[in-house]
Amino acid sequence: MKYKDTLNLGKTGFPMRGSLPKTEPLRQQKWYDADLYKQRLSQNEKKPHFNLHDGPPYANGNIHLGHALNKISKDIIVRYKNMAGFYAPYVPGWDTHGLPIEQQLTKAGHDRKSMPKAAWRNLAKDFALAQVDKQRNDFKRLGIMADWQHPYITLQPEFEAAQVRVFGEMAGKGYIFKGSKPVYWSWSSESALAEAEIEYHDIDSTSLYYANRVKDGKGILDNDTYFVVWTTTPFTVTASRGITLGPDMSYAVIRPEGETRKFVVAVGRLEAIAPKFGWTNYETLATYKGQELDRITAYHPWDEAAEELVMNADHVTLDSGTGLVHTAPGFGEDDFNVGKTYGLEVAVTVDEKGYMTKSAGADFEGKFYDDVVGLVINKLTAANLFLAKEKITHSYPFDWRTKKPIIWRAVPQWFASVEKFRQNILNELDNVNFYPEWGKKRLYNMIRDRGDWVISRQRVWGVPLPIFYAEDQTPILDQSIINHVADLFEKHGSNYWFEHEAKDLLPEGYTNEHSPNGLFTKEEDIMDVWFDSGSSWAGVMNTRDQLDYPADLYLEGSDQYRGWFNSSLITSVAATGHAPYKNVLSQGFTLDGKGNKMSKSLGNTISPLAVADQMGIEILRLWTISVDTSQDMPVSNDILKQVSESYRKIRNTLRFLMANTSDFNYATDAIAFEDRAGHDQYFSVVLNDFVKDVRASYDNYQFNDIFKRVINFVNVDLSAFYLDIAKDVVYVEAPTGHARRSMQTVFYDTLLALTKLLLPILPHTAEEVWEYLPNEKTEFAYLSDMPEVQDFGDTRALLSHWADFMSLRDSVNKALEEARAAELIGKNAEAALTLYLTPEQQQLLANLHADVRLLLMVSQLHIEDASNASAIKDYDGFLISVQHATGGVSPRDRMFHEDLGADPAFPELSKHEAEIIREFYPQALTEGFE
C-alpha cells in the first residue's frame, strides 16, 4: 500500500471554480420552484416582524447598476433578518404612472389626441405591466428573494383606492387648495412639472438692459428719471408689472455725459454696468436706499394699460444685472411672492404650448415665446428705452424627459399645503433613525425650506384628482365624497373616472347648493406621481395583512431624500401624524473607476446583467458589501476583478473546510470546548468573536465592515494560520483520534458559521455548500438560522496569550525566511528551531496549552534559557536560531524525526506514526508499503 493511503487527505466534490454564470440561473429556478421565499416566511410566522418597505422603481427601461445595488442591498438585509429571528416579508413594488410611459407610447406611434383618455390609459397600463414583467425577470436573475408573485404596483385598484383615501384625509384636514401660481411649465409636454422632473443645462440666452420711465415719482424722482432693469427672459417683459429693489441697497440717480435723461442703478453695479451702455462719464445726482423708492411707479415700456410698481424684497442681489429686478408675477416664483405682497396682477401672456397670447399685445399674439427677443428689442428701441443686449451662458431648467427648456408660468393648480403641517413633519424626524446620521439633517433642511407641493398634473396617465366642480365652478373637496370615489376605484380601477360622467362618480342623490340644477363636472387633472409612490405606506404597508405600518426600514439612493423619503413622509404625517418609517438607510451612487458619474453618453456604465453573465451575480453581490454604500461607490471591471479574487479565496477556503470534514459527523464526533486542544479552543473563540462582530455589522447595516471582517478572517485567521497548521493534524493524525476530531469540530463550526453568515450576500454559493453537508437537516441553507454567539466566559486572557504567540510566530517566520535565503533550509519542515527565551517568554508558551512545534510548523523545536544564548540574533525581542533538522524524513508526514524505525515493522516511519498505522491500517503490516 501507499503511505498516502494512510493519510486523511481532504475529499470533496465541491468544485474549485463556481462556473457561476451557468449554475446561478439553475439554482435560482430551484428556489422559485420550491417557493423558498414562502417556506422561509412560514417558518418564521411566530417571530417578531421586520418590514423593509420597497421603494418602487419606475416601470420603464432596463435595470441598471443602481437598481442592482438597491435590490441586492435589500435582499441582503431581508435574508439576514429572516435567518436572525424575524418574520421579514419583502414585497417588491413598481411605480407605473407618469409621463415617461406616455412618451414611450408616443414614441411607439400612438397618438393621444386620436383616442379617448380611457383608451390611452389602457395602452399605458399594458405597457407598464409589460415593463414590470421584464424588470421582474431581471431582478430575479440577481438572486433576490421576494414575493415576486404578489408585487405591489401603483396602478393596482387597491393601491389607487388607498392613495385616494390619503388624499381625502388631507383634503378633510384642509391641506388641499387650488391656486394660481407660477410653476415649472413644460410647453413641450404641456404640463406643469415637479421639481423632480427637471434637470439643468447650460444655455446661451439674450439678456436685455432697458429703462422704465418714472410715472409717479412720489416727489422723490423726476419724470425724466428711468429705472434701469435687466432681464434674461425678454418675453416676460410683456407681463412685467413691477421693479423690485433691495430695501437696504443703495441706488444712485445718475446722468451720463451727453444724456438728458437720468437713470437709477444700484451703486454696487454702476461700475460694472456703465461701460455696457457707453457711459464713460456720468455724474451722480442723488443716492437712495431701496426702501426710500418704495411704491414709486413707472410706465410699462409700451403697454399703456399696465404699470410698473417699485417694490422691495430681499432676493435682490448685486451678483448680476442692475440691482433692479424687472418683475413679472406670472413668470417667476420670487416675482410672484413679492407681487402677492404688493397686490400685483398675475399676468400670464404665454399659453400652454409656449405661444404668446392676445394679452401680450396684438403684435406678439401667436408668436413662440422664445422667438420674440427681436420684437421686444424693436419695441424698446422704438420707445427709446433700449440700452444693451448681452449674450449670457447660464444654467437653465429643462424638462428631464423631453429635454426641452421650460418656463415659469402661472396656471391654476392644486396644492398640498406643506406649510400647514411643516412643523409636525420636522418633529416626526426626531423619531426616525438615519443611516448615515447626516441623512436627518439633509431631510430636515429640505422639508424646512420647501414650498407647497404642486400635486396636479395636466396629463392623462395617473390617478385622477377626485375633485368635482359645482355649476358655479366651486370645487367640491369633501372627504366622504372622495372616499366614495376611492371605493369605486377599488372596485373598478381609476379608469372608471374617465369612463363615466361626474354624476355617476358622485354618491347617488348628491346635491350641492352651488349646483341648483344638479349639474356637476369633474377635475381633469391627475396627481403628481410622487403622490402615488408617496402613498405606498397606505397602499401596501397598511393594506397587506403580513405588513406593518410604520415600516422598520426604507432603503434607497440618496436622491430619494428629495423623492420618495420626502413624499412618503409628507403624505404620512399629513394623513396620520406619523412618519411612515422608523429607520431610513440611504446609499450613494455608483461611479466609474475614476470617480466620475456613470452615464450612457460617457460610455462608462456597467450592466448588472452583463456582470451576471460574465462573472456571476455573486461577484456583484460581493462587490456590494466591499464598498462603503453610504457614500458614492466606484465600480469598474478592474474593481470587479479584484472582488472576484476575494470570491475565489472565500470559495476555496470553504472548499478546504468541506474537504476536511467530509468524514465528520457532528452528532457523534464532536469534541466539547473544554476538551479541545489549546489551538482549537483559541480558534473557537476567534470564530465566536467573528460571529459576534459580523452579526453586529449586519444589525447596523455596515456592509463593508462585514466584508472586511470576512476577508480578514478567511485570509489571516484561517488560511494563513489555522488551516495551515491544521494540515499536520488533520492529514496526519489518526482519523478518529482526539486531535483530529477536536480540530474537525472547530472546522465544522467554522464552515457552518461562515456559510450562514455569507448566505445573505452569497446565497448561491451558500446553497451550493449546503449540498455537501449531508447532516444538515433543512433542504436549503436559507431555511437554517444564523449562528448564535456562544458564551465562553472571559476570553481576554486567552486572546492575549495568543496575541503574544503571534508576535513570536512573526519573528520565527522572519528567521526562517533568512535561513531559506541562506539556503540552510527549503521548506519549514527542514528546520530545527532553537528559541532562547526569558522565563516570561517560556510562560507565554506554557499558557497556550498547545504543541508549539506544531504551531510553528517546523520538525524540531528546542527551548533554551535566554541566559544561555550567545551571538543569537534578536528578532523583535525573540532570540531565535535556525538549524537544519536532524534525523530522517518520514515519507508519510514529510517531517524530520529522530525516531524513524522505532517500530521495526515500519522502518521509515516515526514511532507515533507507526502506532497510528498499527491501529487504523493493520493491513499495512501484511502488505507493507511501496
Next chain:
RNA sequence: GGGCCUGUAGCUCAGUUGGUUAGAGCACUGUGUUGAUAACGCAGGGGUCACAGGUUCGAGUCCUGUCAGGCCCA
C-alpha cells in the same frame, strides 16, 4: 449660487476623545512548496494622509480657504 456628502498606499477600506517610525486585505515583487495545486505559505517594496493657510508643545484627526468628485436644489 445654496443644502448634504466625499477625497488616506495601484485598488477596496480602517484610522478611538488631536500624541511615539500612518494600518489591513487585495494587487505587485521575491521566494518556498507541489498532500487546498488554474491552489497554499513566507518575506518584501509601496503613502509629503487632495492642496494651501491657521489653531496647538504636537494634526490624517480641529478651523478657514482652494481644487476635484457625487446627490439634491436654485
